Amino acid sequence: MIIWINLILSLILTGLIWTIQLVHYPLFNKVDTDAFTNYIKQHQKLMSFLVIPLMLSELVFAFILMLNAPYGNIGLQIISFALVIIIWASTFFLSVPQHQKLLQGFNQAAYEKLLQSNWIRTIAWTARSLVLLYLI
Secondary structure (H helix, E strand, O other): OHHHHHHHHHHHHHHHHHHHHHHHHHHHOOOOHHHHHHHHHHHHHHHHHHHHHHHHHHHHHHHHHHHHOOOOOHHHHHHHHHHHHHHHHHHHHHHHHHHHHHOOOOOHHHHHHHHHHHHHHHHHHHHHHHHHHHHO
């Protein structure tokens, strides 16, 4: 059951991050300059309601999966957990600082760094989903 919860959370977050990477972030530079600060505040607020509970749940269930090792491949379960840690580190050390800069108004350098660095999370979540599918 734990592996299925992990897979469901990972697949949801994988779909969400691909949507953010291919739709949401590319549209940031299309928002009118005067409306941008309000737009980014609302984006962050609304995304937080969705993303924070999912990411926290994923962290907890990934840890439980790694500790219990019921699927015969502890190495892949450790990799799965390591990918979650990479996602969290990328979120807090790369994405959040760029979002904070964008709260002050549109900043081309912060925007480009956000677009580029978000590929780390996109690839990590995709890889985690593939690892979990393999484990099942």
